[in-house]
Amino acid sequence: MRPWESWVARHSAKSTREFLAASESKWASGDVYNYAIAKDGSLIGMCQTYRGAEPQGRRMGYWLHPAATGQGIATRATAAMVTEMFTLPDVEYLEITHDLSNASSAAIPRRLGFTEVLRDRGTPPAVPSGSGIAVVWRLNRPTPPINGTPCP
Template identity: 30%
Template sequence: MYAMSLGEDGAELRPLEPWRAGEFLAHMDRGREFIGRYIALADAVTDLESARAYLQGYADRTAADTGRIHGIWTDGKLVGGVLFRTMDIARGTAEAGCWLEPSAVGKGLVTRAARLIIDWAVEERGVHRVEWRAAAANEASLAVARRLGMTRDGVLREGSCHRGTRYDVEIWSVLAPEWRAGRKPPRTAG
């Protein structure tokens, strides 16, 4: 098993595999209402069986090279994650996403983790376009897209229905050349 450091605070990014279903469920239970405000993940993972099935679905996507899921740990505790909901290597596209429990908000964890997976997708898998979709009301997720240097492509008006409420969905993206240009250190004058 591998872990990738997310910085000096000891946070780590690790694969979120089916054998971690109990830990994943406990994490969902801690943050269920917060996580579930805009995304269906909290409603999909409600017991050990559904947690295992959810993670197995991503294990199958990993094997098929059509998706990935990683957890974010701080002090040995799962507090959130990032994923590629979809990956189409032949077309060079992927859709990234995230979630976080309240105890981990405001520490830059999602931005740091998303940078790692996007860098991997662009440099290792040859993905040309990475999308980020979020409810227009989800300011925290939209702020991550901005910090990642993404461009707002548009809005799908009432494009999502979650818990009986229709939400506008903003679509943001970054293209591989933009991603690479954004990672380069700034040139110094003189």
């Protein structure tokens, strides 16, 4: 994550404890849902969803240990989170944002049927690998079938 997330440089055991302590109340309020990603009993990553700027939208994110990438794990975890989030009645859309230079993160929303909706030049990149261009992908709630026939 170091190439893409500036907070990693400041990561410590204390910051992990603080994150976990805050996570419980955020889960209870519905503000943030964090999910551990494990393989063979070992933590290899995390995915999360949090309230977006609009009440009907949620943002999603994910990361994996480098040894776990390229195996479809993040895609499967994110797909499961998509399914779970659309069981919530107030969620109309999901968004994933990543830096334009992060091709691995871009592959996940593309595989899951998200549509790229925005490229925004923000502040200068906070990490050396970043381009400073945020790419935003969106997936709208599927339309329920009428009389067993899916709607277009």
